[in-house]
Amino acid sequence: MILSNPKGTQDFLPQQSRQKHWIETKFRETVALYGFSEIVTPVFEHTELYLRSTGLSTDIVTKQMYSFVDKGNRELSLRPEGTPGVVRAVLQYQLKLPVRLFYIGPMYRYERPQKGRYREFYQLGVETIGEAIPETDIEIIEMGNRFFNNLGLSNVITKINSVGCPICRPKFRNQLKMFLDKNLSDICEDCKVRAEQNPLRVFDCKEEKCQDIYRDAPKITDNLCFDCQNHFQVVLNELAERKIPFELNKMMVRGLDYYTRTTFEFVLTDSKELGSQDSLGGGGRYDNLVEDFGGPKTPAIGFALGLERIMLALGAPTSIKKLVYIIPLDSNAYQHGKQLVSTLRNANIPAMLNNPEKNLRAGLGTADTLSCNYVIIIGSNEMNKKVYTLKDLVKRTQQEIPQDKIIETLKL
Numbered sequence: 143m144i145l146s147n148p149k150g151t152q153d154f155l156p157q158q159s160r161q162k163h164w165i166e167t168k169f170r171e172t173v174a175l176y177g178f179s180e181i182v183t184p185v186f187e188h189t190e191l192y193l194r195s196t197g198l199s200t201d202i203v204t205k206q207m208y209s210f211v212d213k214g215n216r217e218l219s220l221r222p223e224g225t226p227g228v229v230r231a232v233l234q235y236q237l238k239l240p241v242r243l244f245y246i247g248p249m250y251r252y253e254r255p256q257k258g259r260y261r262e263f264y265q266l267g268v269e270t271i272g273e274a275i276p277e278t279d280i281e282i283i284e285m286g287n288r289f290f291n292n293l294g295l296s297n298v299i300t301k302i303n304s305v306g307c308p309i310c311r312p313k314f315r316n317q318l319k320m321f322l323d324k325n326l327s328d329i330c331e332d333c334k335v336r337a338e339q340n341p342l343r344v345f346d347c348k349e350e351k352c353q354d355i356y357r358d359a360p361k362i363t364d365n366l367c368f369d370c371q372n373h374f375q376v377v378l379n380e381l382a383e384r385k386i387p388f389e390l391n392k393m394m395v396r397g398l399d400y401y402t403r404t405t406f407e408f409v410l411t412d413s414k415e416l417g418s419q420d421s422l423g424g425g426g427r428y429d430n431l432v433e434d435f436g437g438p439k440t441p442a443i444g445f446a447l448g449l450e451r452i453m454l455a456l457g458a459p460t461s462i463k464k465l466v467y468i469i470p471l472d473s474n475a476y477q478h479g480k481q482l483v484s485t486l487r488n489a490n491i492p493a494m495l496n497n498p499e500k501n502l503r504a505g506l507g508t509a510d511t512l513s514c515n516y517v518i519i520i521g522s523n524e525m526n527k528k529v530y531t532l533k534d535l536v537k538r539t540q541q542e543i544p545q546d547k548i549i550e551t552l553k554l
């Protein structure tokens with residue numbers, strides 16, 4: 143039997159699970175301030191959903207989907223991202239618009255694993271469906287920033303661009319195609335294919351020689367139609383006014399087909415931990431997706447954050463757990479300890495009792511292994527004086543507490 147997890151997956155051991163839970167709680171608190179409610183959609187959907195939204199020419203659809211045919215001959219795929227499933231559900235249940243939804247859950251992409259890039263990874267995502275005004279873009283970006291600040295991550299900047307709309311993009315596409323045709327002999331093989339299928343995607347290329355050439359290429363940001371230009375300018379002005387750190391990046395086109403107008407990524411400014419996987423999250427407008435799915439014309443915008451990348455950026459979690467470990471030193475104290483452990487649990491204080499066959503030293507060792515924050519020692523001395531010896535393993539202090547004051551002391 144293979145005793146290891148599949149390539150590209152991760153186990154969240156208790157310490158990491160605690161940190162994951164903490165991040166998710168901060169996320170829930172932050173998005174609630176902006177009126178978001180939770181939606182839970184399936185981990186697999188009909189494959190067609192992703193072909194029609196994420197996009198036929200994207201890496202996600204062409205190379206990274208976990209697709210399979212089930213026993214009923216249905217073509218299904220593990221979700222590579224959350225947006226299509228959420229939009230599908232909004233249409234299926236005809237949710238009243240506008241609606242602000244958030245989700246937390248695993249996504250699946252068959253990628254080459256490396257630090258910060260996995261085949262199973264968690265996203266924390268939001269989708270606002272039915273709001274067209276640029277103020278919504280600003281609120282969403284501000285919310286992302288507020289979340290990172292709430293986590294204590296102050297080194298995150300928003301890279302932002304506009305990718306236009308079906309009015310300005312086709313004209314620009316032709317202009318870019320002409321530029322690429324002129325440089326065809328100098329760009330990489332992948333970009334030659336991109337130039338044919340989806341020219342804007344060339345800006346995603348990681349090859350340095352291609353990037354050098356594209357610096358002189360025409361940019362969509364400089365070729366927006368009047369409405370897209372106005373929308374983008376309001377977003378940029380207001381971000382500056384609200385002092386949200388951002389950087390215009392005209393080469394950023396994002397790797398999904400449904401984007402229109404504002405697109406953005408939350409990037410670590412100092413990415414020692416993450417190297418090239420420095421994008422903690424990304425998103426943008428997708429004003430045509432609902433219509434592409436057969437719904438009415440409905441503007442939308444959202445983003446998704448990578449949970450594992452946030453964990454890497456935060457660094458190793460602190461190991462302290464709110465747990466009291468009770469060590470009785472004899473059988474009389476053990477009987478007392480049994481009552482105490484249940485009294486503490488009844489008062490909502492997590493507690494565990496040492497195995498009576500284990501001595502003080504072994505008990506302290508277990509408390510350490512379990513990362514407890516407190517140890518209560520009960521011996522004959524404590525029983526006679528009606529006190530407990532309370533060790534604070536974080537502050538490294540020890541004191542005697544009257545037995546009837548233990549709950550209020552632990553709750554402080």
Ligand code: HAM
Pocket residue numbers: 222223224225251253258259260261262263265267268269398421422423424425426428443444445446447448449450451
């Ligand atoms: P995305 O840029 O493909 O956008 O993914 C968003 C974030 O998910 C990335 O910035 C990264 O932090 C994380 N992520 C992506 N792939 C991996 C991976 N293989 N391993 C670890 N983390 C990863 C979307 O998924 C869009 N649905 C976002 C969106 C929502 N746009 C509008 N609404």
